[in-house]
Amino acid sequence: MTTPTVVTTWIHQRPEGRYATEPSLALDHDGQAWLAWTERAPHTEGGRESIVVARLGAPDTMERWGAVEATCASSEGSIATWPVLTAGSDHLRLTWIELSSTRAEGARLITRDLTGEGQPHELDRADSIRDVTAMAAAGATWIAFARSHGDAHTIDVIRLSDDPGAAPLHVSLDRSTDALRQRPTIAPQPDGGAQVLWESYASGAIQLRGASIDQGGEVVERGPWGEPGSFNQSPALALRGGEPWVAWTSDRRPDHPDLARRVRLARWSQRQLKAPESDPPGVDLEAKGEDQSLEFPAAAGMPGGGIWIVARASHNYRLLTFHGDRWGEPLELGDVLWGCRGTRIEVTPLGEGDALITCHDRRGLTVRRVQAQDHWSAPPEPLEAIPDARVTATHPPGARPEWDSPGGRLGAFWGDIHFHSAHSDGVGTVSEAYVRCRDRYGYDFACLTDHDGFIGRRVTDAVWRRMVDVAEHFDRPAEGFATLIGVEYTGLRYPGPGHKCLYFDGPDAPLVCRRDGLEPPEALLARVRELGGIAIPHHVGWLGGDPEHHDPEVQPCWEMCSTHGQYEAEVSEPDAPPIGYREGLEEHREALRGHFMRRQLEAGRVFGFVGGSDGHGLLWHHGISRKRDSHRTGLTGVWLPELSRAAIMAAIRARRTWGTSGARMALAFLIDGAAMGSVIAAAPPATSRVEIVCDAGAPLRELAVLGSTSEGVRVLHRVEEAEGALRWRGAVPIPGVEGPGRCVYVRAVREDDEVAWASPVFWRP
Numbered sequence: 090m091t092t093p094t095v096v097t098t099w100i101h102q103r104p105e106g107r108y109a110t111e112p113s114l115a116l117d118h119d120g121q122a123w124l125a126w127t128e129r130a131p132h133t134e135g136g137r138e139s140i141v142v143a144r145l146g147a148p149d150t151m152e153r154w155g156a157v158e159a160t161c162a163s164s165e166g167s168i169a170t171w172p173v174l175t176a177g178s179d180h181l182r183l184t185w186i187e188l189s190s191t192r193a194e195g196a197r198l199i200t201r202d203l204t205g206e207g208q209p210h211e212l213d214r215a216d217s218i219r220d221v222t223a224m225a226a227a228g229a230t231w232i233a234f235a236r237s238h239g240d241a242h243t244i245d246v247i248r249l250s251d252d253p254g255a256a257p258l259h260v261s262l263d264r265s266t267d268a269l270r271q272r273p274t275i276a277p278q279p280d281g282g283a284q285v286l287w288e289s290y291a292s293g294a295i296q297l298r299g300a301s302i303d304q305g306g307e308v309v310e311r312g313p314w315g316e317p318g319s320f321n322q323s324p325a326l327a328l329r330g331g332e333p334w335v336a337w338t339s340d341r342r343p344d345h346p347d348l349a350r351r352v353r354l355a356r357w358s359q360r361q362l363k364a365p366e367s368d369p370p371g372v373d374l375e376a377k378g379e380d381q382s383l384e385f386p387a388a389a390g391m392p393g394g395g396i397w398i399v400a401r402a403s404h405n406y407r408l409l410t411f412h413g414d415r416w417g418e419p420l421e422l423g424d425v426l427w428g429c430r431g432t433r434i435e436v437t438p439l440g441e442g443d444a445l446i447t448c449h450d451r452r453g454l455t456v457r458r459v460q461a462q463d464h465w466s467a468p469p470e471p472l473e474a475i476p477d478a479r480v481t482a483t484h485p486p487g488a489r490p491e492w493d494s495p496g497g498r499l500g501a502f503w504g505d506i507h508f509h510s511a512h513s514d515g516v517g518t519v520s521e522a523y524v525r526c527r528d529r530y531g532y533d534f535a536c537l538t539d540h541d542g543f544i545g546r547r548v549t550d551a552v553w554r555r556m557v558d559v560a561e562h563f564d565r566p567a568e569g570f571a572t573l574i575g576v577e578y579t580g581l582r583y584p585g586p587g588h589k590c591l592y593f594d595g596p597d598a599p600l601v602c603r604r605d606g607l608e609p610p611e612a613l614l615a616r617v618r619e620l621g622g623i624a625i626p627h628h629v630g631w632l633g634g635d636p637e638h639h640d641p642e643v644q645p646c647w648e649m650c651s652t653h654g655q656y657e658a659e660v661s662e663p664d665a666p667p668i669g670y671r672e673g674l675e676e677h678r679e680a681l682r683g684h685f686m687r688r689q690l691e692a693g694r695v696f697g698f699v700g701g702s703d704g705h706g707l708l709w710h711h712g713i714s715r716k717r718d719s720h721r722t723g724l725t726g727v728w729l730p731e732l733s734r735a736a737i738m739a740a741i742r743a744r745r746t747w748g749t750s751g752a753r754m755a756l757a758f759l760i761d762g763a764a765m766g767s768v769i770a771a772a773p774p775a776t777s778r779v780e781i782v783c784d785a786g787a788p789l790r791e792l793a794v795l796g797s798t799s800e801g802v803r804v805l806h807r808v809e810e811a812e813g814a815l816r817w818r819g820a821v822p823i824p825g826v827e828g829p830g831r832c833v834y835v836r837a838v839r840e841d842d843e844v845a846w847a848s849p850v851f852w853r854p
Contacts, residue, residue, distance in 0.1 A: 093397075093408055093420050093442075093461035099145070101454040106131035108547055109141070111433055112454045114447040115174035117181050120147055122445065123158075123203075125172040125183055126454055129549050132605035138550055140172045140185050142203065148439055148458060159183070159203055166190035170551035173232075177225040177251055180204045184232055186218050188554055192596055198234060200249070212247055212257070217558050219271070226277035227304075228252070233273040233285050237558070240267045244287045246275070246302060260308055262300050263289055269520055269562060270298075276326035276333055280304070284333050284357070286324040289313060293528040295320040295521065297337060299357065314362050316341045318529075320350070320521055326357075327388035327396050333357040336386040336398045342374065346529070348718050349374045349708055350382045350516070352400045354411055369398075369409045371419040379404045379711045380425040382516050389436035389444060399434050399446050403516050403707060406434070406448055408459060422457060423450060427711075429514045429546030451545030490755035490784040490814075492728055494745075495764050499728035501755035501784070504534030504737070506573060506725050507590050507627060507648060507701025512552055513540035513577075515705035519556055523563040525720070527570045532724075534737055536560070536573035538590045538701075541602040543579045553600040561596050566732040573734060578603055578613060578624070583633020583681060586610035590648070590701070593622040594738055610638040618643050623741060625699060628653040629684045631671050636684065641695040646741055649686060649748035649846050651703040652714040652722040657836075657846065658687045664795065664804045667842045668750055671713050687802040690849065693829025697744025697766050697848030699725040702751065721751040726845070728757060744848040752843035755784040758794075758835045758850075760821075765834075765848045772854040773823045773831055779806070783837050783845075784814045790840045792817070796833035797826045805833065813839075829853075 101109070101124060111127040122145040129138045140161040161169060161183065168188040175182045184200040196218040201209045217237040224231050230249045236242070241264065248258035262285065263270050273287040282303040289298045289312075296313035315321040319341035327334050335357055340350040351372050355364035372383060383400040391397055395412030405425045410417035431449030438444045442461045449455070490501040509515030510522050517525075519537055526535035537556060541548050548556070557574055564572040574593045580586035580603055591601055598620055607613045617624050618640075626634040627648035634647065649657060654670030659682065682688070689696070704710070704720035716722050726747040727740040740746055744766025747756045759780040763769050779794055792811035793804045806821040823833070834849035 093410060093459050095420075095422065095457050096460045097458045099456045100452050101143075101456065106133070108549070109454050110431055110449050110546070110549065111171055112435070112447050112449055113172050113174045114435055114437055114445060114456065115176040115181065116437060117176045118178055122146060122148055123174055123181060124447070124454070124456065125174045127170050127172060127549065127551065136550070136605060138168045138170060140169045140183065142174075142183060145456070148445060161185060161201065161209065168550045168554070170549070171219070171221050173221050173223045175223045175225040175230050177230065180251070182223075182225070182230055184221055184223055186221060186551075188551060192554065192557070198232075200232070213245065213259070219555060220273060222273055222275055224275050224277060224283070226283075227281035231275055231283045233275045235271045235273060235287070236261070242267060242269050244270045244273045244285065246283065246285055248283070248304070258306050260302060260306050262308065262310060263287070263298055271518070271520060272323050274324045274326045274335070276328055278303070279331060284326060286326055286335055286357070288322045288324065290520065290524065294318055295322055295524065297321045297324055297335075297362070311360055315339075319346045320524070322518060322521065323385045325386045325388040325398070327390045329390040329394065329396055334388070334390070334396055335362065336388040338384040338386065338400075347374065348706060348720070349376070350384050352383045352386050352398060352409060354396070354398065365414065365416075367416065369416050369419060375708065377709045377712045379427055381707050381711075383407060384511065384516055385432045385434060387434035387436045389438050391438055391442065391444065392440060393442055397436055397444055399436050399448070401430055401432065401434065401448075401511070403705075404428060404430070406430070406450065408446070410461070420459070422446065426451060427514065428544035429540070431546070432511050449546070490782070492757040492782045494728060494757070495759070495762060497730065499730055501726060502533040502729050502732055502737070503724050503726050503753050504532045504536070505530075505702050505704070505720065505723065506534070506536040506575065506592070506699065507538050507577070507651065507723065508704040508720060509539050509706070510537060512548065512556070513543055513546065515539070515707075517706045519559045523559065523572065527563065530721070533569065533732055534571040534573065536575040536592065538575040538577040540577050540579045541600070542604045547602060547604060548576065548600060550600055557596045564734060566734070569732070571732050571734050571737060573737060574598060576601060578607075580608070580610070580613070583635060583684065585633070586613055586635045586638070587626055587629065587633040589613070589624040589626050589644075591617055591622055591624050592738065592741070593620060594735070598622065610635050614638060614640055614643050623738070627651060627701065627703065628656065628671065629686070630656040630681055633681050634684045634689065636689055636692065636694060639694050639696070644696060645744055646697040646699045646746055646848070647686060647689070648701050648723070649698045650700045650723045650750045650844065652710045652716070652719040653703060654715065655750065655844065656685050658685055658802070662687070664793075666836065666844050667838060668715065668844060690832050691797065691801055691828075691830040695768060695851050697741070697746050698748040698834070698846045699741065699746050700748030700750065701725060716751065723751055724749045724753065726755060747845055747847040749845040750843050752839065752845070753786055754837060754839070754843065754845035755782070756835060756837050756845045756847040757782045758847055760833055760850045763850050765850060768851045768853050770853060773852040775823060775825070776820050777823050777833070779819060779821045781808070781815075781817045781835055783811070783817070785837055785839050785845070786813060787843070788813050788840045789837060791836070791838040793836050794821050794833060795836055796823065797831045798824045799826060
């Protein structure tokens with residue numbers, strides 16, 4: 090077999106300030122290539138998001154730019170997104186989603202025939218519509234999409250006949266529970282019907298389900314499939330010799346789920362999925378570098394009898410070929426470079442061994458023509474059945490530590506409020522992120538904080554709506570899990586504002602993005618204050634914390650620890666914690682030495698401590714993390730009367746928080762009756778009464794009270810013979826120190842070097 094090669098690459102760039110994403114390509118009946126995409130105008134022009142369609146020409150002579158033939162703008166204040174092009178025998182159809190200006194007004198599914206004077210036509214309306222896919226086959230266009238309305242989440246399919254007098258057919262699939270259904274894929278059946286496959290969420294797992302639909306609307310549902318406890322996502326159907334095959338992403342290793350994910354391929358045979366015994370070559374599930382995993386596959390049956398699968402690695406795209414029931418060598422479709430890439434890929438076969446591959450990489454919308462002429466046959470590889478899925482139990486809750494605070498008895502709750510998905514420079518879907526936090530890690534709350542804009546990609550209003558909708562779906566505190574609404578503002582390194590995670594009280598908050606005129610730090614903080622949100626600087630010793638603009642009301646806490654390490658103090662300082670910080674920090678340590686937490690406390694700034702993993706779904710976070718699972722490197726702890734989003738936000742504002750290096754450690758303290766996070770309007774006494782509550786979950790090596798001294802922040806007292814769970818009371822001398830930075834905080838260090846930091850108490854006479 091000849092390894093496929095990239096013959097030509099077209100990079101469809103847009104004018105300065107215009108952002109293009111979500112490409113869809115189709116070949117019309119004359120063989121002309123058409124490209125549709127979502128385009129966001131600059132903020133100076135209102136930032137409107139519309140659908141643009143361009144004719145690129147024949148594949149042999151495609152134009153780099155293409156002539157814009159149509160712009161499907163949303164109605165005033167609405168958002169147009171996720172276009173899908175389909176080409177029938179005599180028409181070209183565009184289908185897209187229109188989001189209303191507010192979440193309460195929901196979304197519409199719109200279609201338009203581009204070959205004539207056809208006007209946009211509404212196909213459906215619901216609270217949420219997403220993940221549209223479509224095909225033209227047997228005199229009709231079939232459209233599948235994920236639909237949510239109230240507590241009902243379904244996969245819906247609409248059949249539009251080419252006969253204008255025929256009524257549309259509309260069926261809803263998988264209506265049995267209120268769990269999410271997402272990312273359908275569709276392919277034709279020999280009888281003129283359709284086969285549909287999708288991902289379905291269950292407790293502790295993400296499964297594959299399928300259905301066959303005939304032309305009259307009769308449905309036979311299949312599945313679910315998937316190994317117990319595994320995440321099976323993003324199915325893609327392809328026909329080979331009339332038989333349906335499905336490619337999908339799985340995080341299942343031979344004996345357990347994992348962070349790294351791979352592409353699997355199986356033949357859909359009646360009630361079973363049957364997969365080859367071997368995986369595609371060239372996928373290292375223990376890779377530590379920048380390029381890891383494979384996800385979001387697109388698949389196509391090729392005229393020569395093979396199947397081509399294009400999947401997104403964390404920082405590249407890769408073509409996998411399956412021919413003669415054996416895998417070929419993979420083809421890298423670009424250079425491995427850190428950056429953001431799209432989640433949508435299309436493979437459009439042209440002829441014997443040729444295909445167009447469409448995606449959004451860090452350079453822009455990209456169409457590649459890939460060619461491979463010669464194929465070899467091999468003895469068929471045995472196919473083994475994928476097991477029917479079984480629901481697994483969620484992470485069992487443990488006994489919850491309690492603290493008798495001055496305001497009453499509170500419970501300890503933990504969550505990760507800083508991590509990423511494939512919508513920025515991470516991997517994985519938005520929904521998967523919350524399932525992982527809730528069911529695998531057993532957290533009480535979580536918040537996805539994708540970058541607002543970073544290296545080739547930005548969060549659009551449509552993506553922000555999806556992030557918010559998914560967070561709302563998983564916000565079920567009565568069932569033991571809550572979510573926050575957040576995004577990461579990605580500012581320039583100091584003297585710029587650095588990176589800050591932004592959090593808002595409710596789902597109606599608009600997207601806050603640096604590229605929308607908020608580059609100056611004072612503009613950012615003013616906008617967050619206007620929206621009633623909060624901002625939390627992070628990895629401050631690496632990119633800076635912008636201390637000159639610190640506002641304790643808008644920035645009540647700073648992130649102490651993440652996959653980048655700890656930023657309490659430089660490791661060479663006396664009484665430094667046992668954890669280091671991001672490798673390579675030495676290159677700019679001099680400029681940012683004053684941004685570590687101790688220096689900021691000594692300068693008189695008031696803030697509490699939180700933790701967050703900053704996980705991107707990468708093993709060892711491409712070599713800089715101290716843990717293999719980079720999502721287990723930082724946690725925020727909060728003391729709450731009960732679990733809710735409002736209570737978590739109130740605790741962060743009150744600095745009733747602690748940060749950990751990833752372990753579920755509980756830590757609280759009082760000093761002279763004032764709780765952690767308090768500001769005491771008096772000078773500190775010579776000696777203070779300190780009460781500490783600590784439940785470390787494992788043996789302690791150190792429990793220490795740290796505070797201001799004439800030499801900077803140092804250990805004031807170490808608790809002797811500290812055990813893993815204790816309540817300690819004692820007198821601690823408070824050195825008399827001139828200057829604004831008078832404070833005390835508590836740090837616990839376990840024997841395994843896991844650390845927790847409780848927010849300080851401040852004296853401000």
